[in-house]
Amino acid sequence: MIVRREVTLPAAPDEIWRLVSDPGRLPAWWPGVVRVEDTSAEAWTTVFSSPKGKPVRADYTLVEATPGRIVWRQEVEESPFERILAAATTTIEVGEADGGSRVTIELDQRPRGWARFAPFQFRAAGVRQVQGALDGLTGLFGAGEDN
Numbered sequence: 001m002i003v004r005r006e007v008t009l010p011a012a013p014d015e016i017w018r019l020v021s022d023p024g025r026l027p028a029w030w031p032g033v034v035r036v037e038d039t040s041a042e043a044w045t046t047v048f049s050s051p052k053g054k055p056v057r058a059d060y061t062l063v064e065a066t067p068g069r070i071v072w073r074q075e076v077e078e079s080p081f082e083r084i085l086a087a088a089t090t091t092i093e094v095g096e097a098d099g100g101s102r103v104t105i106e107l108d109q110r111p112r113g114w115a116r117f118a119p120f121q122f123r124a125a126g127v128r129q130v131q132g133a134l135d136g137l138t139g140l141f142g143a144g145e146d147n
Contacts, residue, residue, distance in 0.1 A: 001119065003107045003126040007134045010100040011141040013068065017094045019140070020103070021070050023060070029140055031132030056080055069093045084122075086110040103137060105130045 009016060019025050023044040027033045030046075034055065037045040041062070048056045059075040074081065074088040081088070087110040095102050107126050111119075 001109050001111065001123050001126060003109075003123065003130045004104065005127075005130045005134055006102060006104045007138060008097045008100055008102050009137060009141040010143075013094050013096055013101040016101050016103060016137065016141060017068065020092050020094060020137075021065060023072075029133060029136030031129060031136060063089065068095055083113050084111060086112040100141075103134065105133055 019029065023046075024036050024039045026036050026046060032048045033046050034049050035047045037047060037057075043059065043061045046058045046060060048058065050056050058079065058081065060072045061075060062070070063073050064071040069091070071089060071091045074085070074090075076082050076085045076088060087108075089108045091104075091106040091108070093102075093104045093106075107130050109122070109126055111122050
């Protein structure tokens with residue numbers, strides 16, 4: 001299941017790129033992220049807060065980072081997400097647009113277990129996550145055009 005959303009922000013691409021390419025800055029804009037631990041150039045652990053306030057850790061590995069494009073993979077094996085995800089990859093692209101920058105976020109998740117039988121709920125959760133990230137960027141860089 002792929003969810004893809006875009007927004008145009010009134011900021012320079014390099015300014016947005018510095019934020020989205022730094023995993024340590026995820027708490028400033030990615031929904032639910034409380035902090036990032038064990039950050040290196042290749043991997044990091046994101047700590048989310050569950051609806052009950054408990055910390056939930058998710059490990060990520062950098063797949064690709066070229067100017068204007070970053071891809072990371074969630075490591076689902078032996079994690080709390082293993083029951084519902086077979087694979088999950090996030091791609092963020094930042095490019096020039098009239099009046100600022102075009103930011104595209106794509107979440108590619110392959111469901112496992114019960115999630116395969118609840119595609120509408122699973123997709124809705126993905127949409128909330130991607131839109132929440134774009135809303136976080138909009139909050140930091142100002143309103144733009146949603147597409």
